[in-house]
Structures are given as structure tokens and as C-alpha cells.
Amino acid sequence: MSRVFISRDMASVALGADDVARAFAQAGCEVVRTGARGLFSIEPLVEVETQAGRIGFGPVGPGDVAAVLDGTHAARLGEVEALPFFAGQQRFTFARCGVIDPLSLDDYAATGGWQGLDAARAQAAQQVVDTVKASGLRGRGGAGFPTGIKWQTVLDASAGDKYIVCNADEGDSGTFADRMLMEGDPYCLIEGMAIAAHAVGAGHGYIYIRSEYPFAIATMRAAIAASAHIVAPFTLEVREGAGAYVCGEETALLDSIEGKRGQVRAKPPLPALQGLFGRPTVINNVLSLAAVPFILAHGAEAYAAVGFGRSRGTMPVQLAGNVRHGGLYEVGFGITLGELVNAIGGGTASRRPVRAVQVGGPLGAYFPPSMFHLPFDYEAFAAAGGLIGHAGITVFDDSVDMAHMARFAMEFCAAESCGKCTPCRIGSTRGVEVMDRIIGARGTLKPVRPEPVEGRLFSSQEKGGASTGSARTGEGYLDRALYSRAPDRIDVSIEAQTALLRDLADTMKYGSLCALGGFTPYPVLSALDYFPEDFGAPAPLKEAAA
Amino acid sequence: MDEFIGAWTARHGATRDRLLPLLHAMQEEVGYIDDAWVPVIAKALNLSRADVHGVVTFYHDFRRVAPGRHVVKLCRAESCQARGGAGIEAAAAKLLGVAMGETRADGQVALEPVYCLGLCAIGPNALVDGRPVARIDAATLERIALEVAA
Structure with a gap:
């Protein structure tokens, strides 16, 4: 009777691990349900105990039992620990995850x-x-x-x-x-x-x-x-x-x-x-x-002994979103963002170019590939205007509209604000309105970007149609954008609204009681700074393109 | 419901910190927290009605009206968006015949937003009556629609 290991992790179950486990049990195998190994492109993963160790197969379906058990299945991976995704990891915290029966x-x-x-x-x-x-x-x-x-x-x-x-x-x-x-x-x-x-x-x-x-x-x-x-x-x-x-x-x-x-x-x-x-x-x-x-x-x-600068030990990094090899990668601090996204994550799942990565969840900054030299370190990220947060990296391909992502950050803050402090409670709602005006005004300009077709089209060619000006400093625009009691007199131009957005972000950042209102400006301003073309402004100079 | 609350507090205690576990237990039992039960809860835990109302309305999980017979919780967070979540959300609303955040008029199905299920490398994701579903595409949506039609 063969002994097989199949994950009971929620992600594995979402990909069909329960059906696979049932099929192996019906075939007379002893099925041990483990946690997840952490690489989801090979789930549902089945590991068969042999004299040569645990041999992995994945992804497999419920119909693959016989082929897995006689070792002829095409998705034979060999020893899971030896796969490149796992060989480079330093698993201090997650040493047992995916290996043992979690409740034994x-x-x-x-x-x-x-x-x-x-x-x-x-x-x-x-x-x-x-x-x-x-x-x-x-x-x-x-x-x-x-x-x-x-x-x-x-x-x-x-x-x-x-x-x-x-x-x-x-x-x-x-x-x-x-x-x-x-x-x-x-x-x-x-x-x-x-x-x-x-x-x-x-x-x-x-x-x-x-x-x-x-x-x-x-x-x-x-x-x-x-x-x-x-x-x-x-x-x-x-x-x-x-x-x-x-x-x-x-x-x-x-x-x-x-x-x-x-x-x-x-x-x-x-x-x-x-x-x-x-x-x-x-x-x-x-x-x-x-x-x-x-x-x-x-x-x-x-x-x-492991780590980088003042960030000691390991960090379980999570590769997520539109990434080919998403999952959990525990490694010492100091690995660069680019290594994580491209070398380990394998780029996007959609095979299109990476346009942005958000590090640290909904309150983390969006970085373009030109920032991929950043080492994973608390101080380095803070210096670059971002944060490591809980070390989640969400990858976006070139179909992403960063103005919509900035709007979403404000919308999320408005939905989740606890309501105790004003900058977060009111500021987030005002932020959604400002973003709506920017997105609206953007549409009236020369085609800065084409309308998305089925939400998955973006051409980076047609940029630069926006007027220039002092949008970055907001000089002179803020007053005109602030006539909230006379809506017909509000200056809804991109320059004025962008100036207002920066002013609002400043208020939220320094006036909020906690990180929800205080950090929502990170995704908003990083989107604006690194991807101004999505906000109807000229594309940035390609400074220090890595 | 009075009986349920009485039995629950007798077993688990009636201190203030038991409010969330009690609300979870009630919702597990009947699917929602009726406004009419707020005074009963308040009395049982020695709180003001305003206090209990405040807690029930603060947390997204607690419903004040009966939910649909089936609940589809679809993730709207960034990682699912990066994998085409917005398109799936629009398609789901159309296929199920209900707008995001609403229960269909016949009470058969509710489509609710959820912000992250922690399955972020394999989105777009949903919980269909509590069962996790990943890598949702058009075919998966068809299966979900059939499932919730029953």
C-alpha cells in the first residue's frame, strides 16, 4: 500500500486537492494530508513515498492516480525540495509546512x-x-x-x-x-x-x-x-x-x-x-x-547570521497576483525585488511584460521595473517611499490602469475606515471623487491611452497628449480646485485635481490616527509618481532605468 | 431567539467580550442578526442597545436581513484584480442576475464582495457557500451558476 502526501491547505483545496485525495484513498493508498509546500503552479501536488524519498507529481487530477502510482505521469517533479523554487529558500519558520501532518x-x-x-x-x-x-x-x-x-x-x-x-x-x-x-x-x-x-x-x-x-x-x-x-x-x-x-x-x-x-x-x-x-x-x-x-x-x-543591514533573519515573501510561479518563498533579507519577481516568480502569468508590483498589501507602494534593484530590507523600502509590510508582492502586467488602482486604494480605505479620525474617514471618500475627476478629465484629452477592450488592452505608444505645466508642484491650482461649495467653479483640469490629490494625500499621511489612512497615500502617490501617463500627464523621464 | 441567547450565554459566559462570538453563533444558527434581537442581546450581556447596534453594523460580516439561499463571495482585492478580477466580477453579476453586494429578488443567490481570501497567487477567487474556488474563468462561472440554481 502506497503512502501519499496531499495538501489540505485552503489554496490546494480551491484547486481540487480534496477530489485528488479522495481518488487516492479509493485506490487504497494511505493519504496523509499536509500543509502546502508553497508553490501553487504545481498544485494539486501529490507526493509518493518511495525508497528514494518523497517523489512529487503536480499538477494532477483525480483521474491520474494510476499514472502517479506507477511513476509514469508526465508531471513528475522528482523531489520537491530539489526544485529550483525550493532549493534557494532558507526555511526557518516554514521548515515543516507541507512536510508533516499539521495536527500530528x-x-x-x-x-x-x-x-x-x-x-x-x-x-x-x-x-x-x-x-x-x-x-x-x-x-x-x-x-x-x-x-x-x-x-x-x-x-x-x-x-x-x-x-x-x-x-x-x-x-x-x-x-x-x-x-x-x-x-x-x-x-x-x-x-x-x-x-x-x-x-x-x-x-x-x-x-x-x-x-x-x-x-x-x-x-x-x-x-x-x-x-x-x-x-x-x-x-x-x-x-x-x-x-x-x-x-x-x-x-x-x-x-x-x-x-x-x-x-x-x-x-x-x-x-x-x-x-x-x-x-x-x-x-x-x-x-x-x-x-x-x-x-x-x-x-x-x-x-x-542571515539577513541584510538591520533586517535580520528570514522573511517569508509571498509572490502573488499576475505571476507565473506564485507562492511562498522564505529567504534572508537582502534579495532584490527583481530577483523575486523575475528569477523566482518567472514574470507574469499572462506572459506580458511586468508593469508594476505592489509590495506590502493595499497600503504599499506600486513600483515599476526600474526599481527592481531594491533589496528586500525595511530601511531600503522606506527610503524608496514604500514599505515591506507583510512581504506580499502583487504583480501586474501591462494591461493595468494605475489611475484605477489609485482610485481603488481610496475606495478600499473608504470602505474599511473605522471612522475615528477625519483624514481617513472623509479624506478617502474625497479621494475617490478626485480620482473620478482625474479619470474623467483624462478621457477628454487627446487619447492618452486607448479605451481598454475587454479590460485587457493597453498600448504604451499613445502617450504624451496631456498638457504640461506645474502639476507636480500644484502651484496656483489648489485654490481653484477647492471651491467645493460652488461645483460649477471647480477647476476639474488634470493639473488642479492632481494638485488637490497631493494635498489630500499629505493630510491623510500626517493627520491619520493609524496606518490605514496614513499609508493609503503610498499606493496613490507612487502610482502618480511612477506612472503619470495613466493620470493624463506626460510619461516620466526614464531615469536610472535598470 | 431568546432561548438560544440564554443557552449560549449560560454556556460561554455573558461578559462584554463575548459579544462577537455570540453574534457569530447567532448568524451561524439563523443566517443573520435581526434588529429585533438587538435588545435581547443587549440585556443578556448588560450592554446598551446602541452598543450592540454599533457592533452589528460596524462589521461587514454581520447581516441584518436574511441572506440568499446561496452566497457567492467574490474577491475584489488587488491580487485578484491583477488576474482579471474586474472582468470576472462583471460576468458573474450578469450570469447570476444580481449586482455586486445584492441578493437576487427571488432570494436564490447573493453576490457579496470579499477583500482577500489569501489565495492570491491563483485568483480570481471566490467562496461559494463557504467552499473555496480558484482560477475562476468563464467556465468556472458557468459551473457556479448551475450550482447556485439548485
């Missing part, structure tokens, strides 16, 4: 599980915090704040109830690493949280998972129940989100757990001192907490 405690223990927790519990709390500090681990949710310093603040806070909260409200489009880890290696996250609890003296923890991730919720609940005796006296529970993107912001998330509207809190006080229920709280992203078991088991030096 035996598998977890046999692959080095609980070694980090055992090591931590043999040490004093301060020693554990020092190890995390020495590793250089920074918050993987996007802000990049040093995890060890956060833990130190909670450890030093007055005694009494403390909490560990895991932010698993992974709402950014183009990101799925949290989901994959929770579905593929849930005990790793539990171990990380138990280590954090030991380090700061917390007794209870929450994992706040968005409701769009039903598979992750079910897997985490089962894993918590199965491992309760191991992490005791620390206890854990899953809280399910309810479709509010803003709850990924840490203070809104805390309010949501408390049973309130997910509104952002003003800081200070920091959650580390007055967090959940007013108590000192460690709130970390899934990937931050899941990196901790490796650090404790292998030492801070082993983790810090």
Missing part, C-alpha cells in the same frame, strides 16, 4: 518541535527576552518594531494579568503566509506564543483570525485542543474576526477582542503597558511569533 503531535515532536519551548522554560524570563533581542527579530506584521524590546516592556510592566495576542488578521491582498503557517504548522505558532508567555509572565493568549480564513480557524482550534497539556498552564483561544480590515491594526484588534467596534486607539498608552482589558499585552504577528521557536532552539546567532 508525533510529527511535530519528531521534526524538532517543542525544542524551543523546552529551551525557554529552562531559562529565566529575562534570558529568553535577551535571546529574542539578540536575534534581531523585528515585527513581521509590517511595522518592523524589534520584538525583543516589545517583550521587555511587557516583562517590566507591573505584575498581574498579562496577555499574549497573536494578530492573525492577515487582510492585505497578496499575503497568505499567516494562513499557510496556521494551516500547515499550527503547533509552531502555539509554541511561539507559549515561549512569549513564559518570557513575559502571561497566562492566557488569543489568536485573532479573520473570518475569511475558515480553514485556519478550524486547524488552530483543533491544534490548541490537542496541545493544551503541553503548553499548560498557559491557555489559548481563537477569536474569529468579522470582516473588518482595520482590525489588523493592533489597537483596533484589541478593541474587537473586547467585544467593541474595531476602532483604533490613540497611542500612548502602548498596548505593551495598557493593552487588552487594560493589561500589559504582547501583540505580535503570526510570523513574528512563529519565528521564535527556531530562535530559542538554534540560538539567536543562527537566526541573526
Whole structure:
């Protein structure tokens, strides 16, 4: 009887893995359901256990059982780890994902599980915090704040109830690493949280998972129940989100757990001192907490040895959107954007030229291929006017209309704003209106770009029809664009509206309470700066084209 | 519903932080949160009606009217857009006979927006009655339309 491994990850299931698993079970195979390996162009993937190791086949369908089992199937991949997509990775956090049965405690223990927790519990709390500090681990949710310093603040806070909260409200489009880890290696996250609890003296923890991730919720609940005796006296529970993107912001998330509207809190006080229920709280992203078991088991030096500048360790990068080989690629910081998109991702799935990539989700900047030399590093991206965020890279081909993407960023902010601060709540709605005017005015100019046919046509030839002028500085235009009480007197020219858009973005960036309103200008302004031709302005000089 | 709320709070507690889990449980049970139940929830958890109303209306997941018999949640986020999501959205609306964000007049199917299902390398994606579907094209839409016609 053959033993085969088939993923139970939500993405694999969406591609038909359940039907494939059923077919193999009916053929008398022992089917082990694992997490996803992380390369979706080979899913549904079946790995057959042989004397020469696990041999992968993919993509396969339910009718391919016989050909896979006798080894003649055309989609034979050989050892999955040896594929180029996997050979170049440094899997610290995702070492087990796709390999083991996610809910098997035996598998977890046999692959080095609980070694980090055992090591931590043999040490004093301060020693554990020092190890995390020495590793250089920074918050993987996007802000990049040093995890060890956060833990130190909670450890030093007055005694009494403390909490560990895991932010698993992974709402950014183009990101799925949290989901994959929770579905593929849930005990790793539990171990990380138990280590954090030991380090700061917390007794209870929450994992706040968005409701769009039903598979992750079910897997985490089962894993918590199965491992309760191991992490005791620390206890854990899953809280399910309810479709509010803003709850990924840490203070809104805390309010949501408390049973309130997910509104952002003003800081200070920091959650580390007055967090959940007013108590000192460690709130970390899934990937931050899941990196901790490796650090404790292998030492801070082993983790810090990898990386770039002040960004130490590995980052699970997610290649998404219109990309040929999309998936999860865990690698040390410092790899360039171009290597990720072209060499590893293989360019676009549509085989058309890459025009833009958005890094860091809906609040991240759009970069053109001329920026592909950027190294993956918190500081390098910040200096370039963008952010790494949760390390999701969404690839767009040359059919994308960047003015529409800028409009979408504003529309999304308007839909998801918690409403607490004015720049975000009102600014986003005004932003949609301004973008509508720009898109409208663009249409009346000489054909800057042709009308899209079936949404998939773009010719880069017909550009440069717009008038020039001081659109970039907005000098003199802003006043005329601001006659909101006299709509007939508003200057709806591209120059005036672009000046207004920049002014609005400035207000949102510096006046918003949290990153939702504060970072929405990143996609909007980067689209405007790098792709002005889509906003009816002349194309930029090809500066430093790589 | 009074009985359901009473039994639920007896089992899971009646502190304020139980509000979201209770709303999820109610919606799981009957499909939506009727405005008439808001005072009952408020009383059970010792909150004001305004508080409960505020929470129910804040979160996109909670419905205040009964949903369609079938719910198609189609992703509108950037990664699905990069793979032709806008065209699929328009085609889905036409094929299912219902605008995005609406329930069809006969109550058979609702088309709801969702912002990211975390399947971003294999879009456009949807949840059809909770089942994930990826790489949606015209043929997939036909299958979904048949499925929700039943």
C-alpha cells in the first residue's frame, strides 16, 4: 500500500486537492494530508513515498492516480525540495509546512518541535527576552518594531494579568503566509506564543483570525485542543474576526477582542503597558511569533547570521497576483525585488511584460521595473517611499490602469475606515471623487491611452497628449480646485485635481490616527509618481532605468 | 431567539467580550442578526442597545436581513484584480442576475464582495457557500451558476 502526501491547505483545496485525495484513498493508498509546500503552479501536488524519498507529481487530477502510482505521469517533479523554487529558500519558520501532518503531535515532536519551548522554560524570563533581542527579530506584521524590546516592556510592566495576542488578521491582498503557517504548522505558532508567555509572565493568549480564513480557524482550534497539556498552564483561544480590515491594526484588534467596534486607539498608552482589558499585552504577528521557536532552539546567532543591514533573519515573501510561479518563498533579507519577481516568480502569468508590483498589501507602494534593484530590507523600502509590510508582492502586467488602482486604494480605505479620525474617514471618500475627476478629465484629452477592450488592452505608444505645466508642484491650482461649495467653479483640469490629490494625500499621511489612512497615500502617490501617463500627464523621464 | 441567547450565554459566559462570538453563533444558527434581537442581546450581556447596534453594523460580516439561499463571495482585492478580477466580477453579476453586494429578488443567490481570501497567487477567487474556488474563468462561472440554481 502506497503512502501519499496531499495538501489540505485552503489554496490546494480551491484547486481540487480534496477530489485528488479522495481518488487516492479509493485506490487504497494511505493519504496523509499536509500543509502546502508553497508553490501553487504545481498544485494539486501529490507526493509518493518511495525508497528514494518523497517523489512529487503536480499538477494532477483525480483521474491520474494510476499514472502517479506507477511513476509514469508526465508531471513528475522528482523531489520537491530539489526544485529550483525550493532549493534557494532558507526555511526557518516554514521548515515543516507541507512536510508533516499539521495536527500530528508525533510529527511535530519528531521534526524538532517543542525544542524551543523546552529551551525557554529552562531559562529565566529575562534570558529568553535577551535571546529574542539578540536575534534581531523585528515585527513581521509590517511595522518592523524589534520584538525583543516589545517583550521587555511587557516583562517590566507591573505584575498581574498579562496577555499574549497573536494578530492573525492577515487582510492585505497578496499575503497568505499567516494562513499557510496556521494551516500547515499550527503547533509552531502555539509554541511561539507559549515561549512569549513564559518570557513575559502571561497566562492566557488569543489568536485573532479573520473570518475569511475558515480553514485556519478550524486547524488552530483543533491544534490548541490537542496541545493544551503541553503548553499548560498557559491557555489559548481563537477569536474569529468579522470582516473588518482595520482590525489588523493592533489597537483596533484589541478593541474587537473586547467585544467593541474595531476602532483604533490613540497611542500612548502602548498596548505593551495598557493593552487588552487594560493589561500589559504582547501583540505580535503570526510570523513574528512563529519565528521564535527556531530562535530559542538554534540560538539567536543562527537566526541573526542571515539577513541584510538591520533586517535580520528570514522573511517569508509571498509572490502573488499576475505571476507565473506564485507562492511562498522564505529567504534572508537582502534579495532584490527583481530577483523575486523575475528569477523566482518567472514574470507574469499572462506572459506580458511586468508593469508594476505592489509590495506590502493595499497600503504599499506600486513600483515599476526600474526599481527592481531594491533589496528586500525595511530601511531600503522606506527610503524608496514604500514599505515591506507583510512581504506580499502583487504583480501586474501591462494591461493595468494605475489611475484605477489609485482610485481603488481610496475606495478600499473608504470602505474599511473605522471612522475615528477625519483624514481617513472623509479624506478617502474625497479621494475617490478626485480620482473620478482625474479619470474623467483624462478621457477628454487627446487619447492618452486607448479605451481598454475587454479590460485587457493597453498600448504604451499613445502617450504624451496631456498638457504640461506645474502639476507636480500644484502651484496656483489648489485654490481653484477647492471651491467645493460652488461645483460649477471647480477647476476639474488634470493639473488642479492632481494638485488637490497631493494635498489630500499629505493630510491623510500626517493627520491619520493609524496606518490605514496614513499609508493609503503610498499606493496613490507612487502610482502618480511612477506612472503619470495613466493620470493624463506626460510619461516620466526614464531615469536610472535598470 | 431568546432561548438560544440564554443557552449560549449560560454556556460561554455573558461578559462584554463575548459579544462577537455570540453574534457569530447567532448568524451561524439563523443566517443573520435581526434588529429585533438587538435588545435581547443587549440585556443578556448588560450592554446598551446602541452598543450592540454599533457592533452589528460596524462589521461587514454581520447581516441584518436574511441572506440568499446561496452566497457567492467574490474577491475584489488587488491580487485578484491583477488576474482579471474586474472582468470576472462583471460576468458573474450578469450570469447570476444580481449586482455586486445584492441578493437576487427571488432570494436564490447573493453576490457579496470579499477583500482577500489569501489565495492570491491563483485568483480570481471566490467562496461559494463557504467552499473555496480558484482560477475562476468563464467556465468556472458557468459551473457556479448551475450550482447556485439548485
